Amino acid sequence: MKTEINLLDRYPPSSRTGKVGERAILITEEQREISRQFGEQYFDGDRMYGYGGYHYHPRFWQGVVRRIRDYYQLAEDASLLDIGCAKGFMLHDFKELMPDLTIAGLDISEYAIAHAMESVKPFVRAGNARELPYDDNSFDLVTAINTVHNLPLEECKQALREIQRVSRKHSFVQLDAYRTQEEKERLERWVLTCKTYMHVDEWRNLFEQICYTGDYYWFIAE
Numbered sequence: 514m515k516t517e518i519n520l521l522d523r524y525p526p527s528s529r530t531g532k533v534g535e536r537a538i539l540i541t542e543e544q545r546e547i548s549r550q551f552g553e554q555y556f557d558g559d560r561m562y563g564y565g566g567y568h569y570h571p572r573f574w575q576g577v578v579r580r581i582r583d584y585y586q587l588a589e590d591a592s593l594l595d596i597g598c599a600k601g602f603m604l605h606d607f608k609e610l611m612p613d614l615t616i617a618g619l620d621i622s623e624y625a626i627a628h629a630m631e632s633v634k635p636f637v638r639a640g641n642a643r644e645l646p647y648d649d650n651s652f653d654l655v656t657a658i659n660t661v662h663n664l665p666l667e668e669c670k671q672a673l674r675e676i677q678r679v680s681r682k683h684s685f686v687q688l689d690a691y692r693t694q695e696e697k698e699r700l701e702r703w704v705l706t707c708k709t710y711m712h713v714d715e716w717r718n719l720f721e722q723i724c725y726t727g728d729y730y731w732f733i734a735e
């Protein structure tokens with residue numbers, strides 16, 4: 514319980530690193546405002562607003578989902594909620610790997626939900642991480658990858674409490690963070706949508722403060 518663990522270490526590195534340089538030149542507040550709508554511009558618009566085209570490719574998540582399944586020793590008929598599921602790529606790969614898994618996805622983006630993969634459409638819905646529309650202890654595993662930090666601090670706390678509430682066993686969050694001044698500056702040049710980024714120790718303190726007992730890892734800008 515409460516382990517710092519990189520469960521995305523099988524995510525292809527080229528897609529998550531080395532990006533700062535690409536977008537570093539003067540991110541404006543106007544740009545951030547557009548990105549934070551999490552609409553078409555963010556997912557499938559120009560690179561300056563986000564992904565610059567958010568498309569499925571099996572090489573992105575297939576290794577990660579195996580890693581997560583094995584780490585948590587998920588039963589074939591376990592249940593999984595992915596918060597910030599976007600178009601459901603990870604959920605799709607989970608379902609391919611574990612057909613009996615019960616899946617659910619939630620994302621604030623109506624656009625992403627409307628453009629979710631057909632295979633997961635029945636299982637995803639629009640909603641906010643700070644108020645999860647699920648009963649207590651509903652899922653064996655709750656994940657929120659690069660999602661919770663898009664809320665302001667107080668709402669991040671609320672979201673983590675919600676994750677804790679709806680998970681009956683495991684949870685995993687990945688959050689924007691830094692360990693050094695240099696990493697902080699790199700992150701500040703990189704972030705478009707994130708509202709709460711902290712030193713890793715500050716995140717750890719926050720976990721203590723709100724009694725979050727799930728697992729976690731960091732997105733650190735490289």
Ligand SMILES: C[S@@+](CC[C@H](N)C(=O)[O-])C[C@H]1O[C@@H](n2cnc3c(N)ncnc32)[C@H](O)[C@@H]1O
Pocket residue numbers: 551596597598599600619620621622625640641642643657658659660663664
């Ligand atoms: C950086 S993307 C990550 C998507 C996916 N988890 C991944 O790792 O590829 C952040 C996602 O969080 C969603 N999001 C942002 N704020 C949210 C909130 N308050 N509640 C739920 N989803 C949110 C965005 O729409 C977006 O799909």
